[in-house]
Amino acid sequence: MHFNVKKLWHLVLSFLVVVNIGYTNEPTKEGLTTPAMSNGDPARGMRVRQVAPEYKGTEVYHTLYLPKDWEAGKKYPVLVEYTGNRFADAGSSGEVKDANFGYGLSGGKDFIWVCMPYIKKGGQKNEVMWWGDRDATIQYCKDNLPRICEEFGGDISNIFICGFSRGAIACSYIGLSDDQIASFWKGMITHDHFDGHKEWGYPQDGRPYALKRIARLKGKPVLVCGKHAEYLKNYQSLAHFTFLPVPVREIFQIPEGKVIHPHTDMWAHRQSTARQIARDWLLQNAGLN
Template structure:
């Protein structure tokens, strides 16, 4: 058996023996994460499965659900992290499929309920693997299914994270803050590589011209209000200046510059094909430690808010 998997199994046992209030994430752990592959069947502990909601029966539209080993029906409420994944982009190894997302698993160390949400194709028959498809249908999918999933798996409604990589990073705001109703679903936000409104996306109706796009993105950004927001990026995207320009008084944003080559080693490697990836948390590194510290702090602050 792979030694890293043995170590990971032992770690899960030690985490399950402690409460989330005391140790929600193994911040200083040296273990390696293995992003779970998609399995067949219904949601159950330790598995990641595809789920097609009733509204899309007889189509290929679906999201994925991963339930951690600590989850039990009717047991304690666990944090939940929702994710939007990147575009189909072979150069970086991104397929655009919900089955191949990995950022939410890495951010939560596999200890949260983890759901990857789809973008809906224009014909409402498939998941969209490049950009938004029918963006209003994508928004409505989240509005319907996020509360449903939280209730179904008894997730903690005060610990609801939204994260995204690349296209998904833009979607955290473009979809997740599309209007007040969907914006109210989340308690914290994380993006990695790209951000809504920072650069022009030529050839698209939604991301150009830049002045119009930035004006609309600024309106969405204001919907964050005072909620915690972690902005991660490999390289320079100009994200922080854009946010500071829109929200000069904001103190709820944390910026984490990540060298994914330092984090994972030379590319390609066993985790990723290129530096632009969502797997930089799968191997022990200082950036993962900082991200987990932020996650742990947010969990603690949310717990304190609800207990007072």
């Protein structure tokens, strides 16, 4: 979908756009390049580090990306991402700053992209392995997502949660943990794993608990990409599931660049039939197609 420019940037953001034109996030023959996180002020086409007021003075942060076509005063759908675990064999750091999935899905346009943290116990850092302080992680999203939408034009009625690996599980384990947080989501996109696929050893990870969480979707659309979620085919009354195999080894000649393992959050950075299906699904459900 294309947006016509009808309004001028307000002065500050216009200036920021001019001075930050050095980013690289256009499609190339090699695919998309996720913008590196910066410490600057939010501006279109930039991914910036933000610290919530409750965590001022700590190392806890989230990232905010405003799409290349962002204009002040307009409303945009939002992608909220949770990252995978730290897993060196797959090139996953577990860090918020290294998230890729949401950028690949959107291509850097049309959607505000937010990567939320898992809060480490003690509340001083982000957690790179599993959930840390789960309650604090849930509350962080509840507090900050409405703020981000209000300040930057996110459409609170058009938010999609997404995640890879640990993040795919988090879409439900965090994102559907209670009715309040579940009410944020218009839909969900996961890649490789899903809540309830297996028991990992953390509290309430069994399938009966997972099914109770998934029921909070109340029939909303879910795009289930990749592997380790096949059991959901037996519970299609809980949500509108679409299953999308992703042939990562056909998309990349592994190891290739940053893609060193088929378990990757970067598969949507390169053109493929799977990516086109995922983008079409997202645009359609967001009302942009």
